[in-house]
Amino acid sequence: MSSPKKITLRINGVNETLEAPAHRTLLEALRDLGHVEVKCGCEKGDCGACAVSIDGVAVDSCLTLAWMVEGREITTVSGLGDIENPHPLQKSFSDLGAIQCGYCTPGMIMASKSVIDRNPNPTDDDIRVGLSGNLCRCTGYTKIFEAVQDAASVMRGEGDKQ
């Protein structure tokens, strides 16, 4: 085990410091700092539950070493909005029944945001491809596809299509 060093991570716009050894993943670091909204499903990059955005791109935090992302802009699902002021994706997921157990949701929403950021008017296929690294065992994805389309339309200023 390498000796730990003090690192500073910028999480949801706030700098936070922790002691981390070289092998500490960003997932572990975030959760140790109390950002437990970032979920652990496999620690192998297979499920996407741990997805966060780093400089605007969704990545699996379990495959990212904490040391490597010092100074980068890390956003978790809680950085997008809260219960009172939800991000359009959070609102669409919640209102359209795209959340069941909700364990995949934080990662799924971050991956969805990446899809919309890349293409504000995504096709269903864009969404399928963009979410293909995020497993969900509860929903069959049907309502997730609908929620992403709905949020994209809100974000384009067209209002929701519900």
Place this chain on the structure above:
Amino acid sequence: MSQQNISADAQPNVKYNQVGKSLTRTDAPGKAAGRTPYAGDYVMPGMLHMRVVRADIASAKLTRLDVTKARALPGVVCILTADDVAGREAATDIPGQTGQKRMDTDQQILVHERVKYYGEPIALIAAESRDVANAALELVEFDLEPIPGVYDPEEAMKPGSPIVQGIDNIVAEHKIRKGDPEKALAEADLVIENTFHTPFQEHAFLEPEVGLAWTDENEVVNIRVSTQVIEHFRAIADAIGVPHNKVRIRGALVGGGFGGKEDVTVEIYLALMAKATGRPVRLEYTREDSFVGHGKRHPFKLTYKTGVTRDGRITGMDVYILADSGAYVFLSPYVLLYGAVAAPGPYKVENLNVYAQAVATNNMFTSAFRGFGGMQACAAYEQQMDEVAKALDMDPIEFRRRNYLKTGEAISTGFVPPSAIWTEECVDKAWAALGEPTVSSDHIKIGQGIAAYQQSYGRLTFLHDTSECWVGVEMDGTVIVRSGVTDIGAGQISALGQIAVEVLGVTLENVVIYNSDSAVTPLAGTTTATRALYMTGNAAKMAAEAVRERLSERAAREFDVQVDQIHMAFNVVSVIDNPDKSMAFVDLVKICASEGIHRSELSMFRAPFSDYLNPETGQGQAHPDYVYGAQAIEVAVDTDTGEVEVLKSIAAHDIGQCINKAAVEGQIEGGTQNGQGYALSEEMLYEEGKLVTPSFSEYLMPTSMDMPKVQTILLESRSGLGPFGSKGIGEPALTPVAPAIANAVANAIGVRIFELPITPERIIKALKEKQAAN
């Protein structure tokens, strides 16, 4: 509701204000914002981190276990082995309210001497940090001397085979007999015989098993855990040797269950370690732990002999079911019973013989999984229906139509379901929605398939199931619901809220629901067996109705009208047909509070109780009632690669009455995905009991790339035993999916593959065999 009232045209029930709507679930906004704590999100000061040391051979003798090096590692606080739990065992039988327990089903907590399955726990480590616990895992030394094992249930039944359980490895048997099946088969115009194989399946909930335990000031072991069943507290107390009131389970919203968190998972390890160390302890399974640490879906081998007349009427049926129970018994007898009861499907079979056996092997133990034996039976009987239709040269739906069980007719056990049987309506609607098939091209063959089903909701009636719920109104008009029910993602608690506000005439945002604490929320039973809505929903409705009755009596006095003239909806209390006489709900509540009128109620709902089925004939009542429906599927099969793409997936179910429409659809869409994986891609490969696919990159569940948008058709007979005439949808959603896909594939390529999953390799092999035969 009497059967005459079951209308054939299913319309949403307009008289409800809240029920049946797609309201935003109470738990959704918190989950979307990342604010909902799951069991793994709790920490405590001084908390230790646990790991489980597991056997890496399935059948072996533990000849040496040395933990000295691990214990010596700085930061390791405690290591428990079998010596520390001498004389203690863990129950694997159905827990809960009944106090019933069968013999010989207990499991060693840690391997004492004999390893029976791959991954069986040998030692428990607790350390100051995760890193130290992980390092200690590598330092535990043990030697396993292989012992000949048995990995095939048929082998396991042969004389001289290694014994895993009991005297002959047979852990359960069930028989169902009615009429004269031998005579019926002998006299049938045609007898079709086929054998179907169904596979192991992994639940693959996204949240691995996890919990946090500590001992409190009353010496009560508290366990915050991801579970479907908080009432395991009794079994956990028995296992660690303390009174039942010294274990408290505090659930959390569960990150997926599907039956995989129905048995005890991490609880006993946590409880033992919390007691041994006096410190809070946390144990989170890795994904690999989860793959090898909880029971799987039972593989079934099902042999069907169906006798029919030339004009397509089933005259008799003989079914043999063989289930692999794996190394320990767990819920195998019950899963097997569900399979036996379901064996003929939603068809009228007056001459029936079912013989079912569950057999122990050194494979991973098998236990509860959404569908619970009933879906394995469906996977076979619906493929068999297509095969018989083919032999008769008859349209498969027409053949089914001639044999449907109708409302008021008896199922396999002689029991007449009290509700509507709308199989035909569901099949016809699903099939019509499927429409004309896409056109096949050169190597892309299109096929369509249908499957109907019968699946129970509610637990086995001889278990005498009960459920409690408390509903109370606060002085400001807000509502509190308290119930032990666990929410495993299907919206179980939100549904209770929706039921309570419907009855009380308030709105969902005014409700807070407290759930899943075995010490302080009224015990509601398990979230399993498609029972939560039926059982706890009824309890919530009863409690809310009792409160409403007292409130509306007071309102009637206030307005000087009869009680039945009082209308309560959307936070307003009014007199029917006289809108001038009205007041805010909160004002009525204030009057009641000032006069000491009781504003809360604790209710218990009891399912119908029955004796055990006749052991020789299987006749009697097994379940409270049944759900009926159908799945229609269109697939494209690439005959070059063997790849199957599901193009259309249409589900039609009579759910009785929707409580939350979006939640019902969500269950169906998710069940469809689970069934699609079971049919096509999810494969647990074992080598001598060792799982060689313990990750999501090897065990392939459908991703967003694989799933079509599922179309749902909801029928509401309002004839169910649940609140407002509801039935249940958790398990039924999944049941018909795999056989519908199998039938579509067979329709596409003209040859049936009798073993699930229908992988590309199996398709290519079947096509080659077909070509060779031609």
